[in-house]
Amino acid sequence: MTDLKNFEIWFVTGSQHLYGEETLKNVARHTEEIAKALDASEHIPVQVKYKGVVTTSDQIFKVCEQVNNEPKCIGMVAWMHTFSPAKMWISGLQVLRKPMAHFHTQFNDEIPWSEIDMDFMNENQSAHGGREFGFMVSRLRKNRKVIVGHWKNEECRKQLGNWSRVAAGWHAFQNLKVARIGDNMRNVAVTEGDKVEAQMRFGFQVNTWGIGDVVAFVNQVSDAEVEKLVKTYSDEYEITSEVLKSQSLRDSARIELGLRAFLEDGGFGAFTDTFEDLHGMKQLPGIAAQRLMADGYGFAGEGDWKTSALVYASKVMAQGLKGGTSFMEDYTYDFRKDRSRVLGSHMLEICPTIAEGSVRCEVHPLGIGGKEDPARLVFTAGAGPAVNAALMDMGNRFRLLVNEVDAVKPDQELPKLPVASVLWDPKPNLEIAAQTWILAGGAHHTVYSRAINTQFFEDFADMADIELLVIDEDTKVRSFKDNLRWNEVYYHLF
Known part of the structure; x- marks a missing residue:
């Protein structure tokens, strides 16, 4: 029986170029921080790999194909940091054969009441970006796990860890x-x-x-x-x-x-x-x-x-x-x-x-x-x-x-x-x-x-x-x- 630590789940974040390069740099930095924190969590027994920010149909298709073809990868975790127009996801999701979890989270936990401005709003759009993504996955009739909550929340990490265990079991089932x-x-x-x-x-x-x-x-x-x-x-x-x-x-x-x-x-x-x-x-x-x-x-x-x-x-x-x-x-x-x-x-x-x-x-x-x-x-x-x-x-x-x-x-x-x-x-x-x-x-x-x-x-x-x-x-x-x-x-x- 393969040790769970030999398996990987890939953390992929959706965005778009509309918000400018500075915002995309922040999105990437936030994504990497979250992936590293999840990888270090005691509740997640597999490796969590940061796989960058995707902003085009070609990038999305490529990463979904890589998920399919990497033997160690048993599933993909998708997060919409900003609004990611979901028609970009169609071709990638159509070819994705491995399990997917939609992590509906955001980088910040609470609203910065005294500092929030339009730049902040443009950068932190998970609340409706995740809904756009969710529509497309449902329209494509694809099963997935939806986890809602802040990424530092212990219950969210437990849910993701348990899902990763099931993904490992499904991977083992298919190769048994x-x-x-x-x-x-x-x-x-x-x-x-x-x-x-x-x-x-x-x-x-x-x-x-x-x-x-x-x-x-x-x-x-x-x-x-x-x-x-x-x-x-x-x-x-x-x-x-x-x-x-x-x-x-x-x-x-x-x-x-x-x-x-x-x-x-x-x-x-x-x-x-x-x-x-x-x-x-x-x-x-x-x-x-x-x-x-x-x-x-x-x-x-x-x-x-x-x-x-x-x-x-x-x-x-x-x-x-x-x-x-x-x-x-x-x-x-x-x-x-x-x-x-x-x-x-x-x-x-x-x-x-x-x-x-x-x-x-x-x-x-x-x-x-x-x-x-x-x-x-x-x-x-x-x-x-x-x-x-x-x-x-x-x-x-x-x-x-x-x-x-x-x-x-x-x-x-x-x-x-x-x-x-x-x-x-x-x-x-x-x-x-x-x-x-x-x-x-x-x-x-x-x-x-x-x-x-x-x-x-x-x-x-x-x-x-x-x-x-x-x-x-x-x-x-x-x-x-x-x-x-x-x-x-x-x-x-x-």
Whole structure:
């Protein structure tokens, strides 16, 4: 996973020659000062590059082409310091393929009441220059992020920083290779989808690889490498002497090493597997999938390549943020009179980045699949605001569905549960959240994250130009059903 500091967003300012060379010099000086301040901000994890002031159609077209063609550049930030006649922007915006944020700010914060004159007014026209630019972007039907406020304001810097994280996730999404190890879980619908359309829409590649391709790497792992990894397990997790001595743990370690080598050799950033297709492997990868996710790989079970890809993009966005991000599944309900809740888990593969407290390495029977007992990391996730997000192929479009939740501490211990888990309270409540999720065709697999929130996924949907539905504290079933109907009309027409 590429470090966010290796990415750049380009800061470009619009103006025109009408105001004279002295004004343009001030515009350039102000722009450079703002770009340097944003680049130094702790809230913006990527580099912010000053790319000058554009005053003609040719300059604008050239810089937009450069944004497209520079591999490190993941998006452009546009600011109108003065009035920049927007017809100049048409050709550039038409070719711009990377995400854009419109920063509607101005150099000064407060009005200099006793000194303001016409020279000041001519130089500081962001208030209406930004509206002229906004009209043209809307007329061109281009999605973008609009951030309003002074550039020194911490909230504005946070918004820009989060947008830059999403731009990095979108960039990673477009350049991702997903290894679908084996095929889909038999007869399951939602984990399927149009992989050709996905590559056309999102850029990432999904191809199937035989189990034997992975097994070949597993068989090349030496006993010394296995023992070294077992020692790592012992150092990093709580583990009993019985498990530490077991052959099952060594088989799990060998699978992790082989699977990691396979992914590195193929340049994959995400992968799937399924317990129905494990010929040649002793176990379903458990601790392997968990630790690979913790290192930034995308993963989803049962051949679910869409969720695997979304896990990867989410982990790119969440770099350096607290709370963790994981593959997840709504597993069972806790129906109660006061407030019903959901226990989220999976057979094995929950990422330890969401853990709070001790993480135990254990070996238990899987109960399905007919393979040997796999090792896995067992823990309980931390409490706090979180989201569940799912990506579905609806036939004529992709739909991104988000439910805001509050993770809570379980009321009681779970001494017999042999997998990692998290208990959450969906917004607005379980009954409405589950009803609207089902009405939207929401998948049973999700990306669960306490590190990123709904706004990240909203910006991501804008960049990908796909449908977004949000279930939150304000969701009402009737209005949600109306949104579904209106969206069907929109996507039928467009």
